[in-house]
Amino acid sequence: AAVTDVQRLQARVEELERWVYGSGGPRGSRKVADGLVKVQVALGNIASKRERVKILYKKIEDLIKYLDPEYIDRIAIPDASKLQFILAEEQFILSQIALLEQVEALVPMLDSAHIKAVPEHAARLQRLAQIHIQQQDQCVEITEESKALLEEYNKT
Structure with a gap:
């Protein structure tokens, strides 16, 4: 299984090289894989010289575990508390x-013909509202005249 993983990785790197360099291949004899190996070796050398980096490499698994969004849910509130x-x-x-059951029972009323006809009656309602306002104004005038x-x- 490890050999097939390495072969798959090699194939992916070769495909990446084709994408980067085009069909002509690399311009020089250097390949991306060689550059990656050099970078990995350099990082390994730096890490071996620095104690803090060694500690960080050991703590990467913990960091991944702590960054998992479900981790907070697991430690924050136990199931009994939930x-x-x-x-x-x-x-x-x-x-x-x-x-919600009441709303569900009333949904058919929203689909009734009376509710669907509301836009048709809007113009009539507007006209009636204007007439009502005029009548209120007339009523105020009549009340003032009566007073x-x-x-x-009463003066006479």
Whole structure:
């Protein structure tokens, strides 16, 4: 299995070289794989000389584990606590379920012909609203006239 992995990696690097260099191949005798090996050796030499880098290489697995988004969920709240949260909100959840069931039962009313006809009646409603406003203004005028007449009557 390790040989096939190496062969697959080599094939991928060769394909990458074809993409980078084109069909003519590399301009010099240097290949990308050779450059990668040199970089890896240089990094290894630097890492072996520095104690802090050695420690960091050892801690990479921990870092990957800590960066996993699910890690916070696993350590932050145990399952027992999550269950307690859910049980504490049981009444609220049940009330929300009841409200959702009511909404679901009322959905057919939203699809009724009366609701769908609302845009057709908007113009009529606008006209009636204007008439209503005019009538309110007339009512205020009549009320003021009546007050004035009553005041005039009471003076005499």
